[in-house]
Amino acid sequence: xxxxxxxxxxxxxxxxxxxxxxxxxxxxxxxxxxxxxxxxxxxxxxxxxxxxxxxxxxxxxxxxxxxxxxxxxxxxxxxxxxxxxxxxxxxxxxxxxxxxxxxxxxxxxxxxxxxxxxxxxxxxxxxxxxxxxxxxxxxxxxxxxxxxxxxxxxxxxxxxxxxxxxxxxxxxxxxxxxxxxxxxxxxxxxxxxxxxxxxxxxxxxxxxxxxxxxxxxxxxxxxxxxxxxxxxxxxxxxxxxxxxxxxxxxxxxxxxxxxxxxxxxxxxxxxxxxxxxxxxxxxxxxxxxxxxxxxxxxxxxxxxxxxxxxxxxxxxxxxxxxxxxxxxxxxxxxxxxxxxxxxxxxxxxxxxxxxxxxxxxxxxxxxxxxxxxxxxxxxxxxxxxxxxx
Amino acid sequence: xxxxxxxxxxxxxxxxxxxxxxxxxxxxxxxxxxxxxxxxxxxxxxxxxxxxxxxxxxxxxxxxxxxxxxxxxxxxxxxxxxxxxxxxxxxxxxxxxxxxxxxxxxxxxxxxxxxxxxxxxxxxxxxxxxxxxxxxxxxxxxxxxxxxxxxxxxxxxxxxxxxxxxxxxxxxxxxxxxxxxxxxxxxxxxxxxxxxxxxxxxxxxxxxxxxxxxxxxxxxxxxxxxxxxxxxxxxxxxxxxxxxxxxxxxxxxxxxxxxxxxxxxxxxxxxxxxxxxxxxxxxxxxxxxxxxxxxxxxxxxxxxxxxxxxxxxxxxxxxxxxxxxxxxxxxxxxxxxxxxxxxxxxxxxxxxxxxxxxxxxxxxxxxxxxxxxxxxxxxxxxxxxxxxxxxxxx
Numbered sequence: 107x108x109x110x111x112x113x114x115x116x117x118x119x120x121x122x123x124x125x126x127x128x129x130x131x132x133x134x135x136x137x138x139x140x141x142x143x144x145x146x147x148x149x150x151x152x153x154x155x156x157x158x159x160x161x162x163x164x165x166x167x168x169x170x171x172x173x174x175x176x177x178x179x180x181x182x183x184x185x186x187x188x189x190x191x192x193x194x195x196x197x198x199x200x201x202x203x204x205x206x207x208x209x210x211x212x213x214x215x216x217x218x219x220x221x222x223x224x225x226x227x228x229x230x231x232x233x234x235x236x237x238x239x240x241x242x243x244x245x246x247x248x249x250x251x252x253x254x255x256x257x258x259x260x261x262x263x264x265x266x267x268x269x270x271x272x273x274x275x276x277x278x279x280x281x282x283x284x285x286x287x288x289x290x291x292x293x294x295x296x297x298x299x300x301x302x303x304x305x306x307x308x309x310x311x312x313x314x315x316x317x318x319x320x321x322x323x324x325x326x327x328x329x330x331x332x333x334x335x336x337x338x339x340x341x342x343x344x345x346x347x348x349x350x351x352x353x354x355x356x357x358x359x360x361x362x363x364x365x366x367x368x369x370x371x372x373x374x375x376x377x378x379x380x381x382x383x384x385x386x387x388x389x390x391x392x393x394x395x396x397x398x399x400x401x402x403x404x405x406x407x408x409x410x411x412x413x414x415x416x417x418x419x420x421x422x423x424x425x426x427x428x429x430x431x432x433x434x435x436x437x438x439x440x441x442x443x444x445x446x447x448x449x450x451x452x453x454x455x456x457x458x459x460x461x462x463x464x465x466x467x468x469x470x471x472x473x474x475x476x477x478x479x480x481x482x483x484x485x486x487x488x489x490x491x492x493x494x495x
Numbered sequence: 496x497x498x499x500x501x502x503x504x505x506x507x508x509x510x511x512x513x514x515x516x517x518x519x520x521x522x523x524x525x526x527x528x529x530x531x532x533x534x535x536x537x538x539x540x541x542x543x544x545x546x547x548x549x550x551x552x553x554x555x556x557x558x559x560x561x562x563x564x565x566x567x568x569x570x571x572x573x574x575x576x577x578x579x580x581x582x583x584x585x586x587x588x589x590x591x592x593x594x595x596x597x598x599x600x601x602x603x604x605x606x607x608x609x610x611x612x613x614x615x616x617x618x619x620x621x622x623x624x625x626x627x628x629x630x631x632x633x634x635x636x637x638x639x640x641x642x643x644x645x646x647x648x649x650x651x652x653x654x655x656x657x658x659x660x661x662x663x664x665x666x667x668x669x670x671x672x673x674x675x676x677x678x679x680x681x682x683x684x685x686x687x688x689x690x691x692x693x694x695x696x697x698x699x700x701x702x703x704x705x706x707x708x709x710x711x712x713x714x715x716x717x718x719x720x721x722x723x724x725x726x727x728x729x730x731x732x733x734x735x736x737x738x739x740x741x742x743x744x745x746x747x748x749x750x751x752x753x754x755x756x757x758x759x760x761x762x763x764x765x766x767x768x769x770x771x772x773x774x775x776x777x778x779x780x781x782x783x784x785x786x787x788x789x790x791x792x793x794x795x796x797x798x799x800x801x802x803x804x805x806x807x808x809x810x811x812x813x814x815x816x817x818x819x820x821x822x823x824x825x826x827x828x829x830x831x832x833x834x835x836x837x838x839x840x841x842x843x844x845x846x847x848x849x850x851x852x853x854x855x856x857x858x859x860x861x862x863x864x865x866x867x868x869x870x871x872x873x874x875x876x877x878x879x880x881x882x883x884x885x886x887x888x889x
Contacts, residue, residue: 113828120871127783138769145765170592174559174585174668210556210754218757221556255527265787275555275742307555356592368769369524372776378519379780382512386787425518439765442758447558449760 109398110406117387118422128300128383129423132471135372136427136464141434142348142365143460146358153354157347158236160323164316164333167340171353171445172206172314174367179311181339184484185318190329192319194233201318202228205300207307208448209274211263221448222259223309224274225292226300243268243283246298251306252296254283258438258451270317272296277306287295291350291443294451300476337414353445372379376423379476384416393485396491416476417469424468428461448460498808502815509788513820516784520824520830521761521862523777528832528857530770532849539848540688541752548608549717549729550751554742557583561741563702563710568735574728575722579605580698582713586665586674596651598665598694600701604640606631612689617681619660619819637679641690642700644679650689652681652844672704678865687848708838716743765789774860775819782868785817788874797884810877817869818862825861829854 118125127410157163162186169175177185182203191199205226212219232238244254255266265272270281280299288295304310320326330343388395398408435456443450506513551560551569560582570578580602606613608631618634625640627633638644647657657663657678665674676696683693687849702710717732719725727744734744789796796809804812833849 124783124787127779130779131776134772134779138772141765141769168666169671170587170668198566208556208558210554219754220758220760221558275740276738299835308559359593368526368530371522372773375519375522375526375773375777375780378515379776380520380781382515382784383787384516384521385511386791390791439761441760441762449758485627 107403109403109411111411111414113176113363114411114418117349117391118415118418119207122389124383124386125419125422128380128419129426131376131379132420132423132468133426133430135369135471136424136468137374137430138372139369139467140427140456140460140464141364141454142361143371143463144431144434144454144456145439146361146365147449147457147460148356148452148455149361149441149447150351150354152289152293152450153291153348153453154351155237155288156292157345158319159345159347159349160320161234161317161318161346162326162329162343163346164318164341164343165314165349167334169342170206171447173208173446174483175206175314175393176312177314177316177341179313181315181341182313184336185333185341186341188318188329190321190325191320194230195339197317198230200230200234202231202234203300203313205304205307205309205448206229207303207309207314207316209296209307211265214266215260217434220444222263223295223299223446223448224253224303225295226303227297228300228306231297231317235287237288238292239291241284241286241382243281246282248299249302250299251277251279252282253279256284256293256295256297257284257286258293259295259449260284262440262449262451265442274303274306275308276396277304289453291446291450294440294449303333315458324391324484337451338422353443356445357441357443366482369467373467377471377475380416380420380471381479384412384420384476384479386411387415388479392486392491395486396488398491399486399488409480412480413476414482416480417472420468420472420475421465423471425463427464427468431456431461431464443492450472498800498812498815502812502819505720505788505792505816506819511709512784512788516535516820517783517824517827519780520777520821521828522838523773523780523826524825524857524861525832525835526828527773527860528708528769528829528849528853529836529847530766530767531853531856532832532836532847533615534766535850535853536847537756537759537763541749541756542816544749546722546725547719548748549719549725549732549745550748550854551715551717551732551743552603552713554752557714560711560713561715563712565736565741565743566712566715569732572728572735574721574724574732576651576718577604577608579608579716579718580712580714581605581700581716581855583663583669584667584674584696584701584703585669586667591662594655595690595695597630600698601629601695603628604718605695605716606635607690607861608716613682613684615646615680616683617659619679635680638697638835641677641679642697642703643675643677645676645694645696645710646680646682647678647694649683650683650691651694652678654692667705670701674704687773689755692846716748719877774864778864778868781817781821782866782871784820785813785872788816789813789876792825793879793884796879797881800881800884801878806877809879813873814866815875816868817873818865821861821865822858825858825864828861829857832857 110479167234197273198301206226208221209224210219210220241257245253260266268281271278309324436452437454440449440451541612553561566578582600584598584600586598603887614631615634619637621637621640623640625636627636662677667674730747733743833854837849838846
């Protein structure tokens with residue numbers, strides 16, 4: 107027969123301080139785990155949402171990022187003429203050949219500078235990249251020295267307000283608008299007309315990537331095979347979303363790795379703390395446990411009961427951890443994405459999945475930390491336990 | 496029996512608990528000091544920059560190269576002793592992206608400029624006689640005689656299990672194609688911030704194979720004869736190219752490195768927050784343990800007081816006990832971090848350094864935690880009235 111759970115619940119409530127400090131130790135560990143996962147998934151989300159499943163991206167063979175790619179104007183024209191490209195409402199093909207360059211800009215409000223991606227695009231880019239919206243001012247006029255700026259960097263770098271003049275190389279450009287794109291990496295970029303930016307940035311006749319909307323995404327494998335086999339082009343073709351998701355792998359892998367490393371070390375500390383608490387809880391109840399055994403509860407039931415008590419404290423810790431990690435949700439932070447070599451702003455995302463993982467982690471800690479104390483409780487010899495305290 | 500041996504006996508009474516608490520403090524301090532190490536390493540990577548060197552790069556950003564003709568013009572600026580070329584290669588190990596390590600194409604003036612930061616520990620014998628530029632290590636003769644030779648950091652050699660004379664093939668990302676490079680020398684960084692995990696090969700090779708002979712240079716390293724004049728030199732260099740197609744930005748090597756550190760954005764802040772969380776977590780654990788152990792000993796304190804121990808002595812007794820556990824754990828954790836983490840490599844960062852000042856800080860924090868966690872139980876124990884303590888039956 108099992109010992110009623112209420113027995114453990116009462117005991118846990120009976121010593122609030124010790125329960126709370128133990129739970130807090132576990133809670134902080136869980137909070138850090140969730141925090142690291144939130145950072146990684148926020149970073150990932152901002153890159154993944156950058157691409158679309160029905161867009162294809164063309165890069166030079168061997169290039170592992172946009173900036174290391176290069177496609178000549180002649181080759182771009184070959185790709186532009188493809189039959190598989192969907193057309194927009196105005197009957198024009200939905201294709202943009204992008205110029206992607208990294209420029210060093212001074213930060214606003216603090217000293218130092220960081221890299222910002224400048225993207226020269228075709229006017230149809232806003233339609234091709236779904237979800238791009240002008241949040242202030244207006245779209246740039248093609249053929250002029252106007253640029254629009256992603257809303258995430260607008261407040262972080264100098265000369266980015268609407269109406270400001272921003273200098274690239276020898277030319278001044280006018281900022282005419284800010285744009286959002288559903289939290290994607292584009293929000294950390296400056297956009298302008300590719301044909302104006304290209305000579306201004308001294309990049310004659312070479313685009314970095316070509317992105318087009320596919321008329322029929324089902325045909326992608328055939329299209330990919332055909333383009334990659336074309337001896338004139340020397341390109342690789344990928345689904346846009348998959349390409350950007352891959353760009354996030356290096357950093358998210360690093361963060362998840364570092365986060366796990368920190369969490370595991372902290373967990374060991376919290377584990378010792380939990381074991382300590384349980385040993386003390388059991389030590390002060392030696393006679394009580396002996397009573398339970400005398401009453402006919404099996405050693406197994408005693409063990410289960412104390413494991414439950416430990417898990418109960420850990421669950422409380424898990425809840426505390428989730429509560430502590432929740433405020434992180436939505437905080438905007440930034441770091442350099444080393445595959446694009448420029449700054450990328452992202453929002454921490456405390457996903458339900460991360461919370462579940464944190465809770466699971468806490469419960470595992472409770473089970474582990476409670477195992478040996480519970481084992482000791484169940485193995486007590488009745489004679490000695492009843493005699494002494 | 497003096498006070499101290501009494502404390503020791505008390506610590507030995509519940510060995511398991513003492514061990515568990517000590518271990519959790521050790522682990523936490525280990526983590527704390529390791530995180531400090533990462534932060535310190537980030538900051539110290541700035542220090543590889545000597546004041547005697549300037550870096551000239553394209554004003555738009557590092558990604559843009561500059562004409563090779565700039566080299567001679569910069570060298571002619573008064574106060575510049577020599578000019579080296581350094582170009583990021585960004586090749587990939589054929590085994591995959593996770594085996595990433597930095598590679599730079601550098602010209603022959605590069606080694607003389609950095610002669611005080613690196614030493615050549617191993618080198619092949621040259622098969623044909625080759626001139627070694629003045630100021631460069633004569634052991635580099637084999638490297639200089641072969642266009643496709645490279646110099647590799649000691650740690651990188653070990654990590655990949657490479658041997659001197661072996662040919663390593665990189666696949667270019669910025670400069671397409673396969674790039675076979677033969678290891679002709681191994682270097683060790685005398686300045687730890689320089690790092691032992693980089694590959695250097697000849698700029699000539701990159702220029703001919705990757706740039707179609709038209710040299711474009713990533714950055715110029717300027718070795719100054721008079722560091723006092725660095726600001727004036729920087730100004731003159733940038734002024735020279737101000738209205739050309741590739742304007743430059745010249746800054747001290749230190750400022751250049753600081754730019755990389757600032758790229759990490761808010762990551763150092765996040766690490767600091769984690770460090771704080773760790774400290775609070777151990778504070779909780781230690782305080783909890785001390786309180787538990789005091790509660791069990793309530794009767795005993797009554798006895799001690801009956802025997803004539805003053806409130807003050809009991810207070811000290813408890814406080815010392817707490818301090819021994821946390822300081823012991825702190826010292827252990829900090830030293831472990833110093834031993835284990837020092838030199839660990841993290842990809843982009845130079846090998847981690849744990850300063851003795853960090854170790855001292857860790858021990859200081861441990862002492863503080865001991866004091867705080869012991870304070871309440873110590874206070875309670877000292878305030879205990881004998882009657883209450885002895886009346887209690889457990």
